[in-house]
Amino acid sequence: MEKFTTLTAVAAPLLRINVDTDAIIPSREMKKVAKTGLADGLFAGWRYLTPGSRDENPAFILNQAPYRRARILLSGANFGCGSSREHAVWALAEWGIRAIVAPGFGAIFQGNCVRNGILPVVLDDAVVEDLARQVSADPAGRLLTIDLHACRLTAPDGTAHSFEIAPADREMLLEGLDAIALTLKRDETILAFQARDRQRRPWIYL
Amino acid sequence: MGRTIIDKIWAEHQIADLGDGTSLVYIDRVFLHERTGSVALKELAAANRRVRNPEQVFCTMDHIVDTLPGRGDATRMPGGTEFITETRAAARAAGINLFDLGDDRQGIVHVVSPEQGIALPGVTLVCPDSHTCTLGGIGALAWGIGTTEAEHALATKTLVLRRPKSMRVSFEGALARGVTAKDMILKLIGTYSASGGVGYAIELTGAVVRSLPVEARLTLCNMGVEFGAWTVIIAPDEAVFDYVRGRPFAPRGATLDQAIAHWRTLASDPDARFDRELAVDCNALAPQVTWGTSPQHVAAIDGTVPDPAAEPDQNRRQAMERALQYMALAPGTRLAGLPIQAAFIGSCTNSRLSDLRAAATLLRGRHVAAGIRAICVPGSSQVKLAAEREGLHRVFLDAGFEWRESGCSMCFFAGGESFGLEERVVSSTNRNFENRQGPRTRTHLASPLTVAASALSGHLADPRALPG
Numbered sequence: 001m002e003k004f005t006t007l008t009a010v011a012a013p014l015l016r017i018n019v020d021t022d023a024i025i026p027s028r029e030m031k032k033v034a035k036t037g038l039a040d041g042l043f044a045g046w047r048y049l050t051p052g053s054r055d056e057n058p059a060f061i062l063n064q065a066p067y068r069r070a071r072i073l074l075s076g077a078n079f080g081c082g083s084s085r086e087h088a089v090w091a092l093a094e095w096g097i098r099a100i101v102a103p104g105f106g107a108i109f110q111g112n113c114v115r116n117g118i119l120p121v122v123l124d125d126a127v128v129e130d131l132a133r134q135v136s137a138d139p140a141g142r143l144l145t146i147d148l149h150a151c152r153l154t155a156p157d158g159t160a161h162s163f164e165i166a167p168a169d170r171e172m173l174l175e176g177l178d179a180i181a182l183t184l185k186r187d188e189t190i191l192a193f194q195a196r197d198r199q200r201r202p203w204i205y206l
Numbered sequence: 207m208g209r210t211i212i213d214k215i216w217a218e219h220q221i222a223d224l225g226d227g228t229s230l231v232y233i234d235r236v237f238l239h240e241r242t243g244s245v246a247l248k249e250l251a252a253a254n255r256r257v258r259n260p261e262q263v264f265c266t267m268d269h270i271v272d273t274l275p276g277r278g279d280a281t282r283m284p285g286g287t288e289f290i291t292e293t294r295a296a297a298r299a300a301g302i303n304l305f306d307l308g309d310d311r312q313g314i315v316h317v318v319s320p321e322q323g324i325a326l327p328g329v330t331l332v333c334p335d336s337h338t339c340t341l342g343g344i345g346a347l348a349w350g351i352g353t354t355e356a357e358h359a360l361a362t363k364t365l366v367l368r369r370p371k372s373m374r375v376s377f378e379g380a381l382a383r384g385v386t387a388k389d390m391i392l393k394l395i396g397t398y399s400a401s402g403g404v405g406y407a408i409e410l411t412g413a414v415v416r417s418l419p420v421e422a423r424l425t426l427c428n429m430g431v432e433f434g435a436w437t438v439i440i441a442p443d444e445a446v447f448d449y450v451r452g453r454p455f456a457p458r459g460a461t462l463d464q465a466i467a468h469w470r471t472l473a474s475d476p477d478a479r480f481d482r483e484l485a486v487d488c489n490a491l492a493p494q495v496t497w498g499t500s501p502q503h504v505a506a507i508d509g510t511v512p513d514p515a516a517e518p519d520q521n522r523r524q525a526m527e528r529a530l531q532y533m534a535l536a537p538g539t540r541l542a543g544l545p546i547q548a549a550f551i552g553s554c555t556n557s558r559l560s561d562l563r564a565a566a567t568l569l570r571g572r573h574v575a576a577g578i579r580a581i582c583v584p585g586s587s588q589v590k591l592a593a594e595r596e597g598l599h600r601v602f603l604d605a606g607f608e609w610r611e612s613g614c615s616m617c618f619f620a621g622g623e624s625f626g627l628e629e630r631v632v633s634s635t636n637r638n639f640e641n642r643q644g645p646r647t648r649t650h651l652a653s654p655l656t657v658a659a660s661a662l663s664g665h666l667a668d669p670r671a672l673p674g
């Protein structure tokens with residue numbers, strides 16, 4: 001997994017609430033049993049003019065020149081709610097998004113982000129709106145900087161905003177760690193637990 | 207201080223406290239389906255990792271498979287056959303339990319799970335599918351995860367979790383005739399928003415919940431994720447223990463007695479404290495129907511489409527305006543009487559035998575209105591067989607419904623079948639998102655009773671107005 005340390009990039013404001021994973025990657029765009037080949041389908045329902053087509057909708061933010069280079073997405077509350085499909089995160093990552101800043105996230109989506117090298121940053125509504133205002137004035141020139149070591153996001157006007165992230169998630173992103181390998185280091189503890197549990201709750205063991 | 211049911215199940219499954227607020231938690235059961243489980247199994251194999259306890263892992267075919275009679279591996283979803291065949295190959299190679307096409311245990315994952323006795327009270331169960339919270343209805347701590355987390359659970363039998371906050375929602379009073387669990391959960395989401403439960407594990411309780419049959423509890427919990435909850439759960443009771451008895455993968459004999467004795471201890475202690483408490487009064491509850499593109503866009507069937515201008519919050523107002531545009535509705539429109547083109551009864555929310563029986567009480571001896579496309583998709587092969595044994599399929603067919611093989615079907619659009627451009631559908635499913643049931647399809651979520659009443663009337667209709 002790609003490490004996340006600091007990032008200075010164009011940020012695209014998509015200030016809608018409840019952006020669900022069906023909107024991020026419509027089911028019809030998940031055509032293969034794979035984690036790749038999804039970037040084209042990202043936001044397909046909004047990005048293209050007619051369902052299933054590839055005619056770009058010029059009104060959609062990610063189709064506008066400076067935002068094509070966006071690595072950061074600004075959005076409204078409850079981003080990534082709905083279906084658990086990790087394809088939403090894979091599509092965002094493949095398209096180039098490395099961080100999403102929103103007042104809150106769907107729980108499964110947030111976990112999926114961390115496991116795929118995307119940093120979910122939770123900041124107040126008013127802060128996100130202010131960031132959107134600042135970048136909109138000059139998207140290519142007014143960049144956001146996110147420093148995960150310091151847990152700090154710096155706005156184009158220099159204002160710094162601290163954000164919180166669970167230490168384990170932070171470490172996983174900073175180090176680009178593989179969660180399975182990390183857990184398997186505790187294999188003895190897991191097996192010992194299982195042996196005790198088998199006595200305690202025999203009905204679980206088929 | 208007393209402990210909640212969630213505290214108790216958590217404590218039983220915590221292998222280690224990892225500090226920094228996270229725990230290594232033991233996972234009893236993993237359920238997969240061909241839509242998202244296939245990738246997990248494939249990636250795991252590609253990384254040279256094994257499924258730790260394949261006998262505790264289950265997989266069904268539900269999302270992509272066709273639901274037309276005589277179906278096989280061919281499916282209308284583009285590329286869908288690959289999902290089916292690759293899942294089959296990966297499941298066989300991993301040695302997990304597979305409920306394949308043609309197996310009479312096949313069906314929608316969350317319908318099959320309690321039906322087969324795989325989900326049990328007090329277990330931790332995960333599935334790469336957001337509606338896994340359905341199984342809270344029988345007292346399982348069950349939640350949806352992503353594919354990478356599913357790989358973790360398969361390879362290690364554990365997940366690393368942060369403890370959610372706790373909430374209790376009490377449904378008090380009594381339900382009037384024609385009002386169901388579906389209406390209760392829509393009311394909760396409508397009152398407290400689609401993100402009202404974010405960050406919480408929620409116990410659903412109160413007089414109405416305790417009196418609900420087990421299948422209705424599954425419906426209630428199914429939409430916990432639409433409330434934003436990490437998961438929801440209902441304390442298991444005698445009704446659940448009776449339900450579990452005799453299920454294929456459930457314990458039997460002395461082991462069952464031992465299990466039940468344990469399950470009785472899981473209920474929250476009387477002095478347990480929750481981080482948040484909400485209450486829903488069910489006495490005046492009317493059947494609910496959604497008018498927008500989020501489950502929180504909901505109103506009573508005898509109500510009207512609200513006016514966004516009256517919404518003080520700007521974000522919500524804009525979302526309402528977009529929703530009304532998508533749904534082609536004007537503020538003030540009466541919901542009952544709104545013409546529809548199609549009706550759908552199915553999905554992990556409302557496709558169990560009790561749902562089909564309820565709809566059949568209205569459909570018996572009647573016929574859907576002219577021009578209405580009406581479809582019934584039983585939630586599992588077992589539900590379909592049971593329904594046919596009691597002749598329910600005849601009721602649906604005689605009323606002008608299609609009667610299908612089980613699966614997710616038109617609950618969601620995957621590029622195959624859909625209701626079509628701008629068609630207005632009344633649906634017993636759980637999501638009314640834009641394009642969920644097809645490009646620009648306009649979905650109105652409701653209970654199976656309301657769907658049946660609307661199909662008969664040709665417009666959204668109040669089931670209480672029809673003699674049942």
Ligand code: SF4
Pocket residue numbers: 268269314315316335337552553554555613614617618635636
């Ligand atoms: S029935 Fe619908 S909501 Fe349920 S698992 Fe299938 S697609 Fe998901």
